[in-house]
Amino acid sequence: MHLLLVEDDHLVAQGLIRSLRQEGYSVEHSGTVKHALECLSSGEIELVILDLGLPDGDGSQVLKHIKEQKVIPVVILTARGSIDDKVQGLDMGADDYLAKPFDPAELFARLRVVSRRINQTQSSLLRCGDVVMDTSAHTVKLSGQSLTLPRKEYMLLKALMENQGRVQSKQQLENKLYQWGEEVGSNAIEVHIHHLRKKFPSDFIKTLRGIGYVVGKR
Template sequence: MHLLLVEDDELVAQGLSRSLRQQGYSVEHCATVKAALQWLQSDQIELVVLDLGLPDGDGIDVLKHIKKHRKSLPVVILTARGSIDDKVLGLDLGADDYLAKPFDPAELFARLRVASRRLTQAQSSLLSVDDVVMDIAAHTVSYQQQPVNLPRKEFMLLKALLENQGRVLSKQQLENKLYEWGEEVGSNTIEVHIHHLRKKFPKELIKTLRGIGYVAGKR
């Protein structure tokens, strides 16, 4: 997989590039917003690891560009900004994951594998986590091979979570999904429907990350 590493710390970039290549990635490195935007003109880039504090601007601008022009391109933010507000902002803007520095490379590699699987799975009509299977084309859901009937809002929320398996979605992101599908959203709509989904499927299917959002499957 062809990966773009946007990181201005040269020592970090060198070590990370070497480790990523050992993991089987083809790595391109750049250190500025301008260079990142130039690289993103190439359709060959399949995955982005993005630092936020760059010498000529904010990596958030790179993320916004990606989600405007290449919405399906997975982005994992890697930054020294580790506050909950920064994480929520990055996730709300479409990042697939957010890892604060200092970090364990093994955790980064795991997050990248999850992002890659999500992209592959999104290209199929079948979404699955363990014994839960959703057929988007047929609009059906099953658990342990038994059909499960879901109201429209529950189906749409589960679809969003399964499409982003292993990726945290904030409450605002899930609300935006329902708005996009023409659904009305009240102040506690997400909590209510997540509660109903947990009653129909294993409780561990959908995990809550307090103050950040919800995630389906393993992270």
């Protein structure tokens, strides 16, 4: 799941990013209202952890934008811990509210609850032409025939199929495939793409030189 962490405290953010990636999340980070809105405009964010006290405004501006424009779950994580603050945040549309200081285990448990809610409302089948991926069963079929893919190739294909018609840059794909601190070869994505292309029609994965990769119509 592709997650946006909106947190202006650098040390808190770095610790959370590391832990979230270990939990299997793909994480983008923003420390301001302005940058958070820019990240959301990509259309790729599936879940937001939101601090309210930001240097260029209030996190409630981000929450308001999300609820007006997108159907994305938001978990507020903030130092504002009064009952009134919690009620206000939930009334504005937040899916959960956790006050600092917090136990990471509790945050991850709440994220799992929100993630299950998302999964229950989304189909587990991704289709692109003759390729069908079942993200619940972790299977891939081409023209009805099952394919066996190594884990990284499966994750790469999933990232591309979840964003059909939208170009994915090398950096975006690396963020989705590799955890925080994991060593990534300079040509790792190119190698995985090369192996995937051997298993699918030649025009299934398109390369936009200097930009990235895409499946489906643009």
